[in-house]
Amino acid sequence: MTALAHIGSTGAGAQTPGGPAPEPTKKGGITAYLLLLPGVLWLLVFFVAPMAQLAAVSLQSQFPGYPGYYYRDVNFGSYVTAMTEYLPQFGRSLLFAGSATLLAFVLAYPLAYAMAFKAGKWRGLMMICVIAPFFTSFILRTIAWRQILADEGPVVGALKWLHVMPSSGRITETGFAVVAGLTYNFLPFMVLPIYASLERADPKIIEAGGDLYANGLTTFRRVTLPMSMPGVLAGTLLTFIPAAGDYVNAELLGSDSTKMVGNVIESQFFKVLGGFPVAAALSFTLMAVILALVFVYVRRYGTEELL
């Protein structure tokens, strides 16, 4: 690298004798590009190429009479199928992911606030409690929730005993269970960015709110919350985006009537003969919808830091 940079700089010097000014830029430029190279290659091989492949698959047409056989084409029929036949799953994905994001925010903000300002010596322990679940597979943890929320399990039993829930009621195989599972699984992704943004804030700034005639609640609304918006924004994106594409929670905690778009893509890919183009079209449509939502959201609530 040093040798390359050196050659680069001598070359520049030779081209512009007596003009040493461009030398540092040239040198810096080459080094910067070399440093970028591994990342660019990685993205090309593992992101750009598969995306191109996926795009090609989504536009393929089926050989009439030969299920499972396709030819290269520019056919948007799969997109039409994706957006007409699977509209309920799309809606459900956005609804479930949105609800889980909202729930996670409501749960995470007080937790992050307590960790940042009130925990004192317990802060480390609280941090471990937030991160510890990652040491177990996320599928295992979701299966565990199926046991906990099972019809004969402790939660349903207690709720029925308290008459909070009718004797025929259940939690698993409902939308509620799926949203609860999504909330649980993505909660740390909400807590950590909010915590980071609160922890970084100068406590004196919050004191300044009180000093300038804002009571506790107003200081929170006008100072603390806006200051933590970068964290809230990051947390909601980190929760909503993967939750909208998730299929494990709906698979393990839901039923046929709670299927999300992720489940459709999964079954189109693995269980339906000739489902590849539709699955690919669904994937692209989901990406486009999420990108559009995120764009609007970030434009509305974002700070300069993110745009």
Next chain:
Amino acid sequence: MGIFSKSSGAFRDAKGDLILENVTKSFATFTAVDDLSLTVPRGSFFALLGPSGCGKTTTLRMVAGLEQPTAGRIKIGSTDLTGSRPYERPVNTVFQSYALFPHLTVRDNVAFGPKRRGSADPVGEANTTLELVQLSHLADRKPTQLSGGQQQRVAVARALVNHPEVLLLDEPLGALDLKLRREMQVELKRIQMEVGLTFVHVTHDQEEAMTMADTVAVMNLGKIEQMGAPEVLYDLPRTKFVANFLGQSNMLHGTVQGIDGDFTVIGAGDHKVKVRTSRMAPGEGGEAIFGIRPEKTRVHDEAPSATLAGASLGPGTLLDVSFTGVATQYLVDVPGVGRWAVYEQNLDLDRISNKPGDQVWISWNPGHAFGVRS
């Protein structure tokens, strides 16, 4: 202050002097402020001066309402503010780190207070105050886009716009470089004269305190050591701490050996020096410390005449001579006394003849000496 702390009372529109009565603040392991009583007259520029950890910032935070005293009362005029919350007090703070709201523009930062108090025209008030600190042209910027000095002015404007009865300044110039600090000192003094509010300024910079304040209180270990006009404090320190913290002092530790007319004689070994009895800190006999400011002393090549007995020391060895332009500083080691500094202003064109190693004597006008108790 928690999120859900309830608004326990209304805004208290107090007017008058700031009064602290026997205020004590104890934390788990130490007492930050120890039975402090003082009165800051309305409209004055008051400085709390002391080393870090002396309790000056804690005192300020108690006036702001950001801390509550363990004991004692804090009043403005006849209104007792003890126990009230920061937002209920007619007091505003300029924080050390400025604590500007990063998500708001300069104008919105300044308009924050007026908005909370339900002003009819918060933006107009903000604009007027930004003019006072000469920042109108930057009103639409975010605080992070400003220099340190500009941020400092915004912090001052954000507090001033509320016309508080007392404005608290917590080492507001600490983060600025020397030149900017001098400019801001003059600027703050100008603003204080213009608006006529009570300013309470916390600082560890003695020069800053003396330049700006009408009254300086020197704090140490949670107590006020001495309080008064800067020139009075400098001329006649009443404790050893003040003599050393406010400027520099040459000292002689000794015992009171008697009275000679208007003077008290302090002796240590062979040395005898005298202090006007009226310039001795109150106290009985025993041990005492003689003090004289370096710029009030002179060096001589020869032993001074007998008329200067009690107002001279020597012989000593000249350790160092440094020429600083307007003055020459000498460092003299006097056996049995220690190292004394002498600052002589270069008022005439005499060349410096003394060299390190020379034998010299030091003399002074006995009326300038002071005595403190050890």
